[in-house]
Amino acid sequence: MAVSGRARALYQRIADQLRVQITEGALRPGDRLPTEAEIAATWDTTRSTAVQGLKVLVNEGLIISDRPRGYFVRSRRPMVYRPQGEFRKRPLSPEMDLFLTQMSEEGREASQRIEVKVEAPSRQVRERLQMQEGELVVVRRRVRFVDGVPYNVNDSHFPLALVQGSEIMNPDDIARGANIVLAELGYEQVRALDEIQVRMPTPDEADRLQLGPGTPVAIHLCTGYTKAGRPVRSVVNVLPGDRHVITYERLRPQIEEALVIRLAGEEDLHTVVDLWGHAASWLQERGIDQWQYPPREERIAANIEAGECWIVEADGAPVATITVDEHADPDFWSPSETKESALYVHRMVVRRDVAGLSIGSALLDWAGEEAVRQGKQLLRLDAWRTNDALQQYYRDRGFEHVRTAEVDGRHSGALFQRPATYKRGIGPELKTVASSPKEA
Structure with a gap:
């Protein structure tokens, strides 16, 4: 027998109806809501119940109370906040120019208030700057305003010992930016660690940003490091949730330098098994039955031991x-083919987060070169019979389909080969750092 849930209280149903009107646009930003008395009359309830419903929406940050005028739909015009923009190349200019420029382009007026203090750091800042108890920091505290409204807080902390006597100590705009001043002092930042937390504001944060009830904040913690790995700057940005959209751009990393290919050692068994397992999981997610069995660790270990x-x-x-070896699987390759001069490819796996960089093509070219080094004429492999996309992948890389061998209990058997001297010539360079035992 189905059990019905508890009926929602009347004040919650009042809030539900008004929330729908706000989210669907029937009530727009700046619109005045019905009065407490009007809501009470509509729902045939008391004024205190109507107030309860309205307070729900105040706490959610959807409406504001402006007594004695009434309740109004909260206006939201969020600022796009881009943490990754800090290290972009830009002309020498005041440190707030990126912010000012962005707001100006949107037709908005921006300003800021700056104060500088020397103080003991909070535990959070001390840990990120790896400072000892008793060491002091210089804090550049900034409140940024848009159209006269405090939009966010930006508090930059620097170890006092690094910046004492520099422009960072002055409560003014720094013409070339605090990061440039740090670099001139010998502490150029080459990387930054970004951490983002979401919580309700502290009383101090709510006061500085004039936050109403029910407004959460995102805390963006940014720690800047020198090339030597020393943390030299810790920034705490407080971003009210009703005023910001945090946007990150991500570029797919490109492999520009040569990759290293080396012989696996005994300690690499789990690495190979994990790579194989990740590939099997990816195939399963796409409904492909290839490799849907536990990896045969004893075979992998034997290949590792054999070099x-x-x-x-x-x-x-x-x-x-x-894995490349001289083993021609007798289930697939005929006795006459087994006698031919060939090197065989097994268990080629490329991690999915670098897929698309043609590492697989480069590996097959490398395997061909290895075959030539061992005096072989052919590079061969057997592919999963039902994985048509994989078979096409090999055809596109110069492999000829020899035939498909169907053997009971075996799901592979689509046989391919190409001349060992064939080279597609795309993908990153693979630099061999250990010779095959056969060459030793």
Whole structure:
């Protein structure tokens, strides 16, 4: 038997109806809501119940109370906040110019109020600047205003020992920006760590930003580091939720330098298994039955011990793996084919977050070069019989479909080969840092 939920209280139903009118546009920003008495009459209830319903919407930040005039739909004109814009190249200009320019382009008036203090840092700032107890910071506290309304708080903290006597100590705009001053002092920032939290404001934050009830804030913590890894600046930005849209741009990283390919060692067994497992999960999500069984770790370990398993690394992180050997699977390749001079590719996996950078093509070219080094004439592989996209992938890379061998209990068997000397020539360069034992 179905159990019905508790009926919503009348004040909640009043809030629900008004909320729908606001979100669907029947009540627009700046519109005056019905009075408490009008709501009470419409719903045949008391004025205190109507007030309860209105307070729900005040606490949600949808309406404001402006006594004695009444309740009004809150106007929201959010500012687009782009944390990644800080390190973009820009002309030497006042440190607030990016903010001023953005607001000017939107036809809005911007200003700021600055004060500078020397004080003991909060625990949060002290930890991020890796400071000792008793060390002091210089804080440049800024409240930024748009159209006369305080829009956000920007408090920049610097270790006093680094900036004492510099322009950072002055409560004025810095013509070339505080980051440039830091660089001139020998502390150029080359990277920043961004952290974003969402919570209700503290009383001090609510006072500085003139926040009404029910307005959450996003806290953007930004820590700037030098090339040596020293933190030299900690910024706390307080962004009211009704006044900001936080926007991040992300560029897909491009691999410009040569990747490293090296022989896998015993300690790499789990790395190879994990790469294989991630690929299997990705295939399963797309309804492809390939590799839907536990990885055969004993075979991978044997390939590693024989010096046949390789790992590709980018900046020291494994991004791909491939196994190449002389083993012609007797279930698939005929006795006469087994006698032919060929190197065989197994378990080629490229991590999904670098897919599309042609690492797989580069790996197949590398495998062809390895075949040539070992005096082989052909590069061969067997592909999953039901994975048509994978088979087309190999055709596009110069492989000829020899035939498809159907063997009971085996799901692979689409056989491909190409001349060992074939080279597609796309994708990143692979720099071998360990020789195959066969060459040793």
